[in-house]
Amino acid sequence: MRTDLVAALDFGGTKIAGALVGADGRILLRAQRPTPAQESGETVVRQVEAVLAELAASPLWAAVTAVGIGSAGPVDASAGTVSPVNVPGWRDFPLVERVRRATGGLPVTLVGDGVAMTAAEHWQGAARGYDNALCLVVSTGVGGGLVLGGRLHTGPTGNAGHLGHISVDLDGDPCACGGRGCVERIASGPHIARRALANGWRPGPDGDTSAAAVAAAARAGDPVAVASFERAAQALAAGIAATASLVEIDIAVVGGGVAGAGEVLFAPLRRGLRTYATLSFVRGLTVVPALTGTDAGLLGAAAAATAGGAGDPVRE
Template sequence: MPLALAVDFGGTKVEAALVDENGAVLPESRFRAPTGAASDSQTLADAVDGVATRALATLPAGAELAGVGIGSAGPIEVGPGLVSPLNVPAWRGHPLRTQLETLVPGLPVRLQMDGLCITIAEHWIGAGRGIDNLMGMVVSTGVGGGLILGGRPQPGPTGNAGHIGHIEVGGYDEPCLCGGTGCLEAVASGPKTVEWARRQGWQGSTGEELAAAYEAGDQIARAAIERCGRALGQALASATALADLELIAIGGGFSKATPELFTIIRETMAARAGWDFVAKVRVVPSALSGDGPLAGAAALIHLG
């Protein structure tokens, strides 16, 4: 059975693993390293090389390596294979595809935005099986997404289609790292939701602590996560009206803060669903747990 090396590069970590043609991640091949806004370019490059090399070293004897699929936080330039992850300022126009090509001479290496990879994975083996018009979404350090319309992935000419984290949501004026104001990511990502709660007087410092405070009934924590859900609902109602979506599958660490987050999203969307074609969309948690980004990156090789 052919295997793909999958690499997922994000604002908090880079992860690599071997993935089979059914989308299953080989657990013994999975390695990760931190990234983050404070890392310099060489540290980031070494982290990528380190996890990829360790994953490749676990290739079973006699197994075929079919290629490398890369999902990266955006924006990206898919033609030349460059990445400029918003939350990783040391990399602007970094040649990530070329970097990984040096590890596997002669094999295909394909790059797409991580949000699209997650969407491909949901369509292939996750919550979106059998659904041809869907958005996959991640709510974590950042807010990202990708689109499949008419059964086909839609990367756009530069690879950045589906970048829902940088849709402006009405009623918010937070500045965003992209240079915009009121972007969904600036309002509803995990770190930005924590920042808002701290400005209101909450004493914690992490998304995990905020989730625990929400469950304990802390009023500021509840207000913060409700605010996050409302912003997500606004953006997703607009995206559904634009793209006639049937399903939205949401993953990422902060999407698991509380199951009630999905209730808030759905209620916000329902209040804005003026047409039946908007009201029809289903919003569900990702069915892939933490494997979605790697499975989606591998799909760039296995599915072509």
């Protein structure tokens, strides 16, 4: 990587994070705003611009040579547009052009959030040294990315590896994408919590109904909370096994907020893989937690921008 700084944006349904990232992967400055996901597209982009303005106010900004964006998907890297499922105000939204304008014409590289996390994990995380890997972001949604033959594989529009919208329950609940029984509809944080509440789990005195609270209850032995995570793990296992059968990956790396549940998620996930990944060429598949943590999106966006985007996502 070059010695110049890169401005990185990690856009999701809950927050918009920004950072200035050095060539060694060190994050030198951070900024963050909440995502007004149900507001108009212009309201959302103003929050993006506010994050960029905070970064640009630093003297470090003078060393920035490029901008990388990792965005919730789907994205169209060839067109520079984004249509995040959980942000209805953005449909084919020209995010690359708006960021380019906001940064005075700097070159901008766009990748999906799953691809960004994959770039980060392959650069300096759990997928480092593996030629064929699937990396997942399990959070407000479920995204993914692929490394095939030692290279980040983004596909023509930057969405390759987007495991979240593989259907694993043909008669399942409708998903925001228009499908039914998608991995995301079962395994994302909000749906883990929704299922637990629907089946009788109740939060503690603090009223916290997040997936993290469900995970804490599962660790304490609450059977409804345990069952909700087991169902999520089963959906993830089915999606991972299908992907492994299709492209022969060696490792699956799972990150995002839901992965913070630890063995509450990973123990049933490994059991699920023993059920679904039964073919001889996928039985040895390893599943591990991501190492780059909550910075994966930022680090991956920076890596993609510095490289000009593996798999040639858009750069203007």
